[in-house]
Amino acid sequence: MNGWLLPVMLATPVLLLLALGIVAFVLRYQRRLLRQQEQLRQVRDASQQQALEAALLAQEEERRRIAADLHDGVGTTLAIVKLHLSTLGQPDLTQEATALLDQAISEVRRISRNLLPAALQKFGLPFALDALARTVPADGPTQVLIEQRGQPRRLDPKRELIVYRVVQELLGNGLRHAHADSISVSIDFGPDYLSLQYLDNGVGFDPAAGDTQPAPGSRTGLGLTNLRSRVAVLRGTLRHESAPGAGSRIWISFPIPYLPADQAPTLVSAL
Amino acid sequence: MPISPWLITFAEYLERASNILVLVPLGMAGWRWPHLPSALRLLACYLVFTEATLLAAALTEMYWPRWHLLVWQAFTITETLFFFRIYYLTLRVPLWRRFIVVAAPLFAAFALLDTFYLEGMHQVNAFTHVLQSALLIGLALLYFEQLLNELEVVRLEHDPLFLVSTAVVLYFSGTVLMYVFINHFLTAKDYASNQVVYTINSIVNLIQYSLFALAFWYADRKPQAPVHS
Incomplete structure (x- = not known):
């Protein structure tokens, strides 16, 4: 070798x-x-x-x-x-x-x-949402329906405030910009989540035009930016569906730990 | 130490197997051709060129045995230039690309000098092979560095050029020593030793062709990084 x-x-x-x-x-x-x-x-x-x-x-x-x-x-x-x-x-x-x-x-x-919605602080989210619905005049051009499903429960006050603001923002945007005949917001108190569904039959908006300069009189999805920020704070998810003239649908879901009944914030006695 | 006859038979079979296995990456390249990026198309052309050289080498050995090694010396230069071009298309750092542009003619010049002056036409050019191995392993390592710098590829084992570079590193690190001593084996006229040495070449060839086949397989399964022409 x-x-x-x-x-x-x-x-x-x-x-x-x-x-x-x-x-x-x-x-x-x-x-x-x-x-x-x-x-x-x-x-x-x-x-x-x-x-x-x-x-x-x-x-x-x-x-x-x-x-x-x-x-x-x-x-x-x-x-x-x-x-x-x-x-x-x-x-x-x-x-x-x-x-x-x-x-x-x-x-x-x-x-x-x-x-600062006093009803939210005193009576909690379900009551505050009902109160919010009552602030919209029933004989106005837009019929607003806020519906609560599941078992309405108390959350941590900070979370309640954020969820309330989300609903308030959804409703405010809809009333200001959607020119809708009807707006419906349903809140589902799930076992370990809270989901919101917003629905209107208004003018809708172009979801792709969120970052562009809006034309006068047109509606953009800019309100979604604020919503997203609030939803992000609670680590929730936001999904929307809209088109010009076709109304808008928004789905939001939060993973939320509900407070046990004995830990729920006590009602303020002086009303 | 005598070499067992079964080992020699095994070596012969292995050599044939490695020559046949090249058809697998070639077939894969043909199948995936429309999806192959430029670098992999070039690799497929290199494989076709390898097969053509094998044929040319066999014919030359038959009819002009004196010039047989010249075919392989030409192959070494062309093979290196093929890989230079592949890495030129793959690497994105301008300095590395400039290095390839400068290194390609310098390598060709050195290989010609080796063929016509240093070692001559009638023996395997060990110097050229060592330089080729160093350059191509270096380029493969530069590609590894590019991958680590960019971190665009999540699964490296599915990146075609990573597989090609692995094949290059394994092939040239596995054969460089063999080429350093090959002239000693050839002059010794010891068939058994030669066969064992070719076995090493066949094994790394098998690995190389398998990795090339995998590279072609993954070519259209993962978006390639943009290549520059």
Whole structure:
């Protein structure tokens, strides 16, 4: 046998093993890099989620503060002014001023209620949603139906507020822009989820035109951006279906842990 | 140490098997041709060229045995240029592409120098083979680096060019030592030793053709990264 054969026979497998080692290293290293990238993406998503949540909570806190200031400050001052007017004992002269003051007081109450729905804080989401439905005049151009299915239950107050805002936004957008004859919102309190279905027979919108400058008088899906932000805070999903002239349908689902009956926020006694 | 006759028979069969196995990637390339990106089409052309060279080498050995090795020396140059072009189409870093543009004529010049001056036309050009192995393994490693930098491919084992590069790394690292010593085996006129050496070549060829076949198989199953022409 040739004297060179043995070294070649021995060294070649070693070289092949080295080559295989390089390939295996590349495969493993690539997997590790992909895993790290995925972890980084998850951390980024989580921090975005936290920032979004913080922004929305700050917004709600600011609303709460303004609502309290309006109700306790401006509202009380107006009430005192009205009291002073009544003590003048000249109803003929103060009648118009008193009427204007009444109008201002009710306006302050309305704004305050919109900023922070007292019904939500006191009685919870199911009651607040009913109250929201009652705020739309029954003899208006749009018939609004808010329907609750399943077993209406209390949630964590922060979640209740977000869900309420979502319904409020859906309804507000629909009333302002859809020009619909009817709007229906159904809320399904599932075993471990809460789903919303919005349906209108209005002008609809082009879902693809969300990021473009809207033409005057046209409707875009820009309201969806706010909805998405709120839905994202509760890690929910949003799906929509619409076309110009074909109405709109929006489905939202939240994975929601309901509060046990004994942990439900207690009703405020002073109504 | 004597070599068993069964091992020699096995080596002969293995060599034939590796020559036949090339039909598998070729068939696969023909089947997937409309979906193949430029780099893989070039690889298919290289396989056709390999088969044509085998035929030309057999005819030359029969009629002009003195010039038989010249066919393989020409093949080595063309094979390297084929792979240079494949990697030129695949690699995206401009510096690496410029390196290929510069390395291709330099390699061809060195191979011609080796053929006509250093080692001559009548023996296997070991220097050229070593340089070829170093360059092509280097290009394959550059492609690995590109994959790791871009992280666009999730399953590397399904990436056709990763499979081709793996084949290149395995083939050239498995045969480089054989080519360094091949002239010693050929001059020794020891048929048994030669056959064992060719067995090494056949084994890495089998691996190479299997990986090429897999590369063609996955060619239309996964979107390829854009190639530059």
